[in-house]
Amino acid sequence: MEAVRKNRKKNLLIITILIAIVCILALVCLFTGSSDMSFSDGLNALFGEGKSAHIRIIRNIRIPRVLAAIIAGAGLSISGLIMQTDLENPMASPSTLGVSNAAVFGANLSIIAFAGGFLSTGSRTENYLTGVNPYSTSLIAFLFSTLSILLILGLCRLKSFSPGVVVLSGIAIGSVWTAATTLLQFYATDTGLSAAVIWNFGDLGRATYKTDIIMASVVGAGLILFIVLSWRFNALLSGDSSAKSIGVNVSGLRFISMLMASLITAVCVSFLGIIGFVGIICPHVSKKLLGKDHRVSIPASALLGSILLLIADTISRSMGNGSAIPVGAITSMLGAPFFLAVIFFRKGDRG
């Protein structure tokens, strides 16, 4: 009992430290960027003093962006964790149900076929200030990813969500979306094609307060749901039959949690584009360092996801020389070596 309490205290301490790191990084991220604002200018701007351009940059660009990094990082990471548990597959990712492929298709359709609003935003700063409506593209991306999720979950219901079937259906349907995207791009104009390709690069700069609120409500709902179900996920780790024998509705749990994880991913991808690898790296790092108990791994993965995305975004904006380079590329470049180090050099392998 004493040891149990000690262990719990240790976990609480780790979570607290991770929260502190997120807060510090958020501040660092807030005061870094391509504009020549000094730290004290930034701090003043945060409280509404100083040059109006600075206030605008901090309030309208950087705060929504930092919030987006925290929310999307957490969301993508817990989605990956839950998909990995549900599918008993360490390679499962937030997009296993073809979410990203479908979102890309939807966005491409909107941009190429309907010349969607996104064409004029790109990653140029002035567009954030003129407030072009990027929602049409995001909405269509979201509709298609939801369609893909429902299609796959509907199909897999027939096989009571057996993990192998879900993974294979995800691959099959995902590749249909990719093929359809290729066809669209083949017939696209040069401008349409480049706008579509730019959309695919994940970009936190697209975030606004409105998109942050929408993402936060979905990610928040998911986080609460997953935390409530954490003992059931733990039960799932000991195999389907054991979980059933302790009263867990295994196929119901898989359905509801895969739906939630995929919706989180769909929202994040639709608003921000593809930010790869967060959903694989962060849950694995969390599991390697702190074990697989979902009472710990859900909050820890969420925080690690926020941390990775905050670091990646800070780097992306300080390297970009005027325009931010795609954050998705940085998450992978940054995360992968760390990930490999954790896999290969951690003592006592836990598979």
Added chain:
Amino acid sequence: MLRITDLTFRYTRKSPVVLDNISLSLKDGEIGVLLGKNGSGKTTLFKTVLGFEKPEAGQIDFNGKDLLKMNRRERAEQIAYVPQDIQFGDLTVFDTVLLGRLPYFGLKASKEDEEIALKTLKEMGLEELAMRNTAELSGGERQKVAIARALAQEPKLLVFDEPTGNLDIANEQLILKEILRGTKEKGIGVLTSLHDLNEALSIGDVFFFIKDGKIRYYGDSSIVTELVIKDTFDADVSIIEYKGKKLIVNGGL
């Protein structure tokens, strides 16, 4: 306690019958052993009792209640299961055993649940291992932890598929002793399957010989004869008496 009547099961409507009009009953604290070849329907019978599979026809009565109509958690409070292939999720031994309390607590383990888990660990002599990760356990220890998790469920019936499948002889004896000790005192019934007929004889109270989904013979150890074994397993054995106990020796060679 457990009374199964005319249970029939098949996996799909067109597939052959796996369980064919099975009837059996088990009293409180009794150890019932299912004996039969691989594929004779033992595991399927366990699965229907555990509610993993729905039978096509038949009733299962459990202490006066219809087992087939119980909800998952109600059933999990009555019946615990130790599967053939034990898998643990990289939790500590303590948390693994605490999982057995899930049907009672649902969302968050209470103090009482933690105390029951701890008490079960003590009874099984696993206290030292409480904070160890299940990934670090030996085969025998894993089996013990799985039994502890099942006992933490405080069931009336323990379903145990091949408890000694992958164990060496010392662990085999240890596990059988643990099952006996853990269940007899508390009046928990056991439904199990064993490959080793001598092991079966040493712990079983009632025996059910199952072949092609039918129960061919059942009763106490007196029904275990050369003829019955020949008919069920198509195997030649001799039964000899050793220190006042039946001993089955391979007679086919």
